[in-house]
Amino acid sequence: MSVRHGMLWGMARTTKKDDPLAPVTLAVGQEDLLVDRAVAQVVAAARADDPDTDVRELTPDLLRPGTLAELTSPSLFAERKVVVVRAAQDVAADTVKELKAYLTDPAAEITLVLAHAGGAKGKGLLDAARKAGAREVPCPKMTKPAERLGFVRTEFRAAGRSVTEEACRALVDAIGSDLRELASACGQLAADVEGTIDEAVVARYYTGRAEASSFTVADRAVEGRTAQALEQLRWALAVGVAPVLITSALAQGVRAVGKLATAPRGMRPGDLARELGMPPWKVDKVRQQMRGWTGDGLAVALRAVAEADEAVKGAGSDPAYALERAVVAVAQAARSGGR
Amino acid sequence: MTVWDDVVGQQRVVDQLSAAALAAGALITADPAEARPDSSAMTHAWLFTGPPGSGRATAARAFAAALQCVSPDRALGAAPGCGFCEGCHTTLVGTHADVEVVRTDLLTIGVKDTRDLVRRSSLTPAGGRWQVIVLEDADRLTEGAGNVLLKAVEEPAPRTVWLLCAPSLEDVLPTIRSRCRALVLRTPPAEAIADTLVRRDGVDPQMAAFAARAAHGHIGRARRLATDEGARTRREEVLRIPQMVSDIGGCLKAAQQLVDSAVEDARQVAEGTDAKETEELRAALGASGAGSRLPRGTAGVLKDLQDRQKRRATRTQRDTLDRALIDLAGFYRDVLAVQVGAATELCNAELRPTIDRFAASSTPEHTLRRIEAVLDCRRALDRNVAPLLALEAMTVSLRAA
Numbered sequence: 001m002s003v004r005h006g007m008l009w010g011m012a013r014t015t016k017k018d019d020p021l022a023p024v025t026l027a028v029g030q031e032d033l034l035v036d037r038a039v040a041q042v043v044a045a046a047r048a049d050d051p052d053t054d055v056r057e058l059t060p061d062l063l064r065p066g067t068l069a070e071l072t073s074p075s076l077f078a079e080r081k082v083v084v085v086r087a088a089q090d091v092a093a094d095t096v097k098e099l100k101a102y103l104t105d106p107a108a109e110i111t112l113v114l115a116h117a118g119g120a121k122g123k124g125l126l127d128a129a130r131k132a133g134a135r136e137v138p139c140p141k142m143t144k145p146a147e148r149l150g151f152v153r154t155e156f157r158a159a160g161r162s163v164t165e166e167a168c169r170a171l172v173d174a175i176g177s178d179l180r181e182l183a184s185a186c187g188q189l190a191a192d193v194e195g196t197i198d199e200a201v202v203a204r205y206y207t208g209r210a211e212a213s214s215f216t217v218a219d220r221a222v223e224g225r226t227a228q229a230l231e232q233l234r235w236a237l238a239v240g241v242a243p244v245l246i247t248s249a250l251a252q253g254v255r256a257v258g259k260l261a262t263a264p265r266g267m268r269p270g271d272l273a274r275e276l277g278m279p280p281w282k283v284d285k286v287r288q289q290m291r292g293w294t295g296d297g298l299a300v301a302l303r304a305v306a307e308a309d310e311a312v313k314g315a316g317s318d319p320a321y322a323l324e325r326a327v328v329a330v331a332q333a334a335r336s337g338g339r
Numbered sequence: 340m341t342v343w344d345d346v347v348g349q350q351r352v353v354d355q356l357s358a359a360a361l362a363a364g365a366l367i368t369a370d371p372a373e374a375r376p377d378s379s380a381m382t383h384a385w386l387f388t389g390p391p392g393s394g395r396a397t398a399a400r401a402f403a404a405a406l407q408c409v410s411p412d413r414a415l416g417a418a419p420g421c422g423f424c425e426g427c428h429t430t431l432v433g434t435h436a437d438v439e440v441v442r443t444d445l446l447t448i449g450v451k452d453t454r455d456l457v458r459r460s461s462l463t464p465a466g467g468r469w470q471v472i473v474l475e476d477a478d479r480l481t482e483g484a485g486n487v488l489l490k491a492v493e494e495p496a497p498r499t500v501w502l503l504c505a506p507s508l509e510d511v512l513p514t515i516r517s518r519c520r521a522l523v524l525r526t527p528p529a530e531a532i533a534d535t536l537v538r539r540d541g542v543d544p545q546m547a548a549f550a551a552r553a554a555h556g557h558i559g560r561a562r563r564l565a566t567d568e569g570a571r572t573r574r575e576e577v578l579r580i581p582q583m584v585s586d587i588g589g590c591l592k593a594a595q596q597l598v599d600s601a602v603e604d605a606r607q608v609a610e611g612t613d614a615k616e617t618e619e620l621r622a623a624l625g626a627s628g629a630g631s632r633l634p635r636g637t638a639g640v641l642k643d644l645q646d647r648q649k650r651r652a653t654r655t656q657r658d659t660l661d662r663a664l665i666d667l668a669g670f671y672r673d674v675l676a677v678q679v680g681a682a683t684e685l686c687n688a689e690l691r692p693t694i695d696r697f698a699a700s701s702t703p704e705h706t707l708r709r710i711e712a713v714l715d716c717r718r719a720l721d722r723n724v725a726p727l728l729a730l731e732a733m734t735v736s737l738r739a740a
Contacts, residue, residue: 306728
């Protein structure tokens with residue numbers, strides 16, 4: 001986005017693109033932590049400029065027609081003011097009109113921060129602010145593990161600390177996807193630990209695993225790694241994965257092996273994937289898992305999983321026990337051919 | 340023709356019910372001033388039990404018709420249930436005002452519907468004879484619904500008769516069971532079924548004999564097999580499964596094929612009814628025509644309907660799978676019969692060569708284990724195990740046994 005502050009607003013102060021004291025700042029996205037940081041950055045910059053800066057936080061229900069005019073009218077003492085509008089996508093239509101009018105003619109002493117979720121809702125306001133040349137801070141949700149790893153790395157870098165790659169990974173594994181928790185963990189490690197932060201340090205502070213999926217359980221079991229599979233199963237149950245999802249993942253894992261093992265030989269990978277109804281990467285993965293399986297092993301494993309499915313659906317008294325038995329049975333069956 | 344014609348091969352039960360209908364008629368025509376006639380043949384609650392397809396519901400409906408029979412011949416000493424009078428006829432076609440037939444195409448009958456049923460059961464019969472309630476799926480009553488019925492079944496209004504149907508006595512709550520007079524229907528013999536198919540449905544005698552044997556004494560299934568080419572094809576596919584399960588790939592494929600055909604069955608049933616029901620409901624809510632929006636606050640009603648349709652699809656799938664499993668068990672039963680040299684008729688006489696081959700290549704122990712695997716699978720399905728998984732566990736057992 002091109003930003004032409006000085007020309008548009010004809011202000012005394014010349015602003016750069018990343019100056020936190022730009023007249024209007026847009027925090028776009030749904031990651032609360034990043035939005036809060038964007039707001040805090042603006043407030044800190046304003047306070048540095050003038051320690052008496054007045055900060056006003058407004059939610060859509062507090063923002064009635066006229067409120068904005070009241071807040072942005074010149075004050076007697078010419079004090080600096082930061083006005084933060086939270087959830088700007090939910091602001092009522094009348095107020096949006098006022099906001100748009102203000103965007104074209106912002107007051108010099110005032111820094112406006114609009115926190116907007118960035119979706120289709122309230123898009124008019126977002127577009128108007130962009131058109132007016134607001135400074136934009138992206139605050140998207142981080143969905144991929146790699147993004148979270150990157151976030152942790154930047155956190156430590158911002159704190160001026162060196163950190164090993166394994167330590168970052170261990171931290172993400174242990175804490176999970178909540179960015180706020182990740183940030184505070186990074187903050188604590190940076191404050192408490194001297195020198196390079198490595199895996200051993202992370203393990204001292206944070207152990208365990210915040211997120212375990214039914215598919216990891218199934219993968220480990222189908223690979224015949226009993227101990228890891230049981231560990232994953234315990235984590236999965238501890239973080240509240242439903243037992244039925246685990247039996248269904250186990251069934252899918254065993255079934256995939258059975259299908260691939262009996263698929264016609266010499267097919268091209270693309271055709272094979274289509275024949276089996278799996279994406280190509282899955283076919284490759286299952287091929288790795290297939291070693292060590294026998295026909296009898298598959299039969300035993302399928303029966304064990306079916307039994308567990310019945311048990312977790314009410315026929316047995318302890319779902320966790322039924323699942324453990326099934327996982328052990330599958331892992332043993334996976335080694336039935338010897339490897 | 341009498342109302343009892345469709346009750347196939349159940350002479351003992353028919354005798355008992357005719358006697359009850361006769362006594363019931365006497366109760367109505369009795370002069371109130373005189374002493375009540377001896378009425379131990381008639382009672383207010385009956386529980387019809389018998390294997391699936393033995394005609395529980397048909398027997399219950401025939402009895403209902405006999406109770407409502409208004410034939411003038413009765414005064415001359417004829418047994419009630421002529422099959423021609425207005426009472427008999429309207430009951431049999433399901434339009435009699437005092438006969439309520441309750442059945443469900445869902446998995447269970449809930450408390451809400453049952454409360455309503457109890458309320459209606461206490462109405463005085465409009466025709467002046469009996470208020471008859473035929474609960475065809477008493478085994479599908481939830482426990483709560485069964486408890487709602489208790490009081491009504493124990494002491495109904497003077498002219499109310501409850502006719503409950505369930506596969507076995509154990510399928511209804513003990514408290515309900517003890518309040519009913521039990522009637523046990525037997526599995527009708529194949530000859531009786533074949534005879535009925537020929538007489539009532541005009542089926543070719545040879546086909547009727549085949550269908551009656553293949554249906555294992557299930558009258559409705561026999562008729563379906565005799566009249567529906569698709570049902571016969573599906574059955575043949577199921578009977579090919581024992582030959583498919585020689586290796587794991589075949590096992591997985593066979594299981595997948597069974598599930599697919601069940602899903603397809605459910606889809607065909609749904610295709611006809613679901614879209615029509617949805618459109619009717621939309622029209623009733625004032626949103627007819629494609630694309631028009633539902634009025635505010637009515638989305639919930641549509642959601643209810645969709646939930647119900649989904650439950651119905653589940654039921655159809657399960658029924659189809661269950662039928663397939665029965666056919667499969669029948670095949671192994673034949674194999675066992677050949678192996679032990681039993682002199683019974685085979686259900687699948689047309690597959691004699693295959694059956695002989697199987698019998699020669701395995702032992703009776705194997706066969707018994709295979710039958711066990713099929714029955715285990717039925718139980719697993721009943722306990723809500725994922726269908727594909729349950730069937731896979733079964734097919735691999737068929738192979739390994």
